[in-house]
Amino acid sequence: MCDPSTTSLSRSSSSSSSSSSTSLEATTTLASACHAAATTTMRVGGGSWKRNLLWGTAGFLLFVTITFGILYCTSMPFRRTVTFWKGMAPIYLEYKYLKVFRKPRLDAAQYETELDAYYHRAANQLVTLILKLGGIATKIGQVLATVGQGILPDPVVTALRVLQDGVPAKSYPEIARIVEQSHGNRPMDDMFTWFSPEPLGAASIAQAHLARLAPNNETVVVKVQYPEIRRQLHADLRNLRWAVLLLSPENTDLAATVQQRHERELDFRLEAQHLRECRSNLQAHGVEPNLVRIPRVYNQTGLCSENILVMEYLEGTSLARVVQDEQARLARAMGFQSSNELQSHLTKQLKTIGGAQQQQEQQEPESGALQEGNDGSSNNQQTANRPKRRRDWWTNPTVQTALQKTAPVWTRLFRAYAGIRDRLESGLSRNNHNNNEETSSRAPRVNLARALKTLVHVHGLQMLLDGTYNADPHGGNVLVMPDGRLGLLDYGMIGRFSERDRYYAVETILALADGKVEETAQIYTEGGYKANVLNDRIHDPNILHRFATFHFDRIDLTPVRWASTGESQDVLELLASGVVEPSVPKWVEDGRRLGALMMGPHIQSGRVAFSLARSWKGIARRAQAEFRKNPDWNQTGVLN
Numbered sequence: 129m130c131d132p133s134t135t136s137l138s139r140s141s142s143s144s145s146s147s148s149s150t151s152l153e154a155t156t157t158l159a160s161a162c163h164a165a166a167t168t169t170m171r172v173g174g175g176s177w178k179r180n181l182l183w184g185t186a187g188f189l190l191f192v193t194i195t196f197g198i199l200y201c202t203s204m205p206f207r208r209t210v211t212f213w214k215g216m217a218p219i220y221l222e223y224k225y226l227k228v229f230r231k232p233r234l235d236a237a238q239y240e241t242e243l244d245a246y247y248h249r250a251a252n253q254l255v256t257l258i259l260k261l262g263g264i265a266t267k268i269g270q271v272l273a274t275v276g277q278g279i280l281p282d283p284v285v286t287a288l289r290v291l292q293d294g295v296p297a298k299s300y301p302e303i304a305r306i307v308e309q310s311h312g313n314r315p316m317d318d319m320f321t322w323f324s325p326e327p328l329g330a331a332s333i334a335q336a337h338l339a340r341l342a343p344n345n346e347t348v349v350v351k352v353q354y355p356e357i358r359r360q361l362h363a364d365l366r367n368l369r370w371a372v373l374l375l376s377p378e379n380t381d382l383a384a385t386v387q388q389r390h391e392r393e394l395d396f397r398l399e400a401q402h403l404r405e406c407r408s409n410l411q412a413h414g415v416e417p418n419l420v421r422i423p424r425v426y427n428q429t430g431l432c433s434e435n436i437l438v439m440e441y442l443e444g445t446s447l448a449r450v451v452q453d454e455q456a457r458l459a460r461a462m463g464f465q466s467s468n469e470l471q472s473h474l475t476k477q478l479k480t481i482g483g484a485q486q487q488q489e490q491q492e493p494e495s496g497a498l499q500e501g502n503d504g505s506s507n508n509q510q511t512a513n514r515p516k517r518r519r520d521w522w523t524n525p526t527v528q529t530a531l532q533k534t535a536p537v538w539t540r541l542f543r544a545y546a547g548i549r550d551r552l553e554s555g556l557s558r559n560n561h562n563n564n565e566e567t568s569s570r571a572p573r574v575n576l577a578r579a580l581k582t583l584v585h586v587h588g589l590q591m592l593l594d595g596t597y598n599a600d601p602h603g604g605n606v607l608v609m610p611d612g613r614l615g616l617l618d619y620g621m622i623g624r625f626s627e628r629d630r631y632y633a634v635e636t637i638l639a640l641a642d643g644k645v646e647e648t649a650q651i652y653t654e655g656g657y658k659a660n661v662l663n664d665r666i667h668d669p670n671i672l673h674r675f676a677t678f679h680f681d682r683i684d685l686t687p688v689r690w691a692s693t694g695e696s697q698d699v700l701e702l703l704a705s706g707v708v709e710p711s712v713p714k715w716v717e718d719g720r721r722l723g724a725l726m727m728g729p730h731i732q733s734g735r736v737a738f739s740l741a742r743s744w745k746g747i748a749r750r751a752q753a754e755f756r757k758n759p760d761w762n763q764t765g766v767l768n
Contacts, residue, residue, distance in 0.1 A: 629713070657716050
């Protein structure tokens with residue numbers, strides 16, 4: 129069987145089509161030959177049906193084996209499909225084995241130990257598979273590394289972070305050949321006075337190189353798309369659709385949305401338009417270039433094309449690396465051995481923040497929460513029969529309110545302590561030759577709080593006021609520049625909201641920021657969101673409010689109370705009990721993806737109490753005021 133690595137990745141589409149046609153003809157001819165051979169064998173065997181069956185089976189297996197080999201060697205989509213399922217099947221089957229066979233036979237502690245070991249193995253296998261596939265698989269892995277904190281197991285999120293700073297790059301000769309072929313075999317020296325052989329970074333569909341333009345020697349970034357990415361993308365998205373169909377059929381519409389979004393990302397001419405549009409919008413808001421920079425597009429020499437993009441060079445450190453350094457600094461200050469231990473601690477914090485207040489609410493239910501009659505007798509009886517529990521001082525509502533209001537102050541004090549300790553350790557380490565390498569590998573010190581605040585503010589302006597925003601602002605696509613401004617890169621995927629979509633997003637943000645549970649649930653219902661649990665439609669306002677909180681505010685893993693019964697339930701247990709979403713409107717689907725990308729860096733850097741809704745409240749107020757000036761907006765809050 130041939131080595132797939134010998135298949136050239138830069139073959140033209142015409143040769144690819146010819147090869148596929150040739151392999152199909154060869155397979156058809158082989159099928160006819162095997163069928164004829166098997167038929168002849170059946171006739172010759174005559175009296176021995178066992179011998180006929182044996183030879184027929186052997187002929188069939190030979191046909192399948194040779195056909196598989198031909199397709200594997202000549203069809204890149206088929207080869208990627210085999211690679212995908214070869215990697216995913218063991219991960220999935222081992223998980224099902226643990227859940228079905230091992231869990232009933234082990235106590236809770238033993239099961240958690242085996243499950244944790246499985247997560248570590250599966251995480252490494254998953255990253256290896258993603259790096260092997262590249263393409264859309266890398267993009268999905270990058271997003272999960274950002275939005276998965278508190279949702280996915282810690283080992284998986286930690287392993288996926290290696291994808292955010294790039295993937296293995298192609299060599300300079302390959303890149304030079306792609307650039308020259310994209311411009312009619314025009315020599316590189318005619319286009320550039322200098323072209324760096326080492327890439328600035330390599331992403332899922334392209335890699336970027338520093339270069340100087342031939343006319344004026346101006347420094348630019350040249351983004352070069354991999355020629356095989358289009359065929360890879362179609363194969364990967366087909367595999368994704370099959371995986372969703374088998375494992376989560378209720379999300380087939382979501383898979384279709386993902387396919388459309390990534391297909392548009394492949395045309396760099398569209399990305400150039402997106403860069404100009406979003407840059408102009410942010411300039412109108414006065415934040416570009418004061419707070420952020422979006423690269424200018426250079427097309428004076430006609431170099432930009434469907435798979436080549438030339439743009440302004442911005443210098444800085446990726447936000448993903450800055451967040452990793454912050455994690456390491458906080459881990460040392462808090463006495464953890466590594467940032468991974470800190471992440472585990474933060475995940476537990478997500479499940480316990482507000483837990484004391486939840487406990488207080490369970491001890492003293494809200495008025496009318498469990499009432500079955502006008503006199504509240506049933507509620508009083510349940511309260512009377514409930515065992516008395518000791519009230520710790522931290523469950524007092526007054527104490528809870530004070531702690532919540534002073535949390536930012538204590539957080540700043542602790543971070544100041546961590547910074548002082550880190551500076552002292554860094555100063556001492558400069559005198560220690562054993563630590564020189566570690567010190568030099570750290571990113572320059574930046575004000576992460578300011579960077580995150582700017583990131584959230586800018587994307588709030590884009591989504592809530594403009595209705596056009598970067599749909600993929602993960603940490604690897606954001607630079608922290610030396611002067612503190614942010615460089616916003618990669619506008620291949622943008623989201624667009626209609627006026628109705630933007631209206632529902634604005635109203636949801638305001639309801640969440642003000643803690644209006646019933647209003648949030650009503651907006652979600654009117655906006656077209658539907659969720660079921662065990663085939664029953666969810667109408668409970670507390671549950672819908674918690675889902676909206678996940679999407680547009682924060683990761684709140686504290687127990688949620690069912691308004692209809694007053695019973696509390698673990699959120700992760702609720703989600704694992706069979707929650708499906710038969711209807712997810714675009715404003716929820718796109719909004720929650722951007723929201724997760726905004727929440728992710730905050731959680732990763734220890735800011736677990738961050739509220740996206742409160743951060744966007746002022747912008748949402750401005751947007752709401754604009755809607756009310758719109759003659760198509762009526763007093764019921766619905767656009768005509």
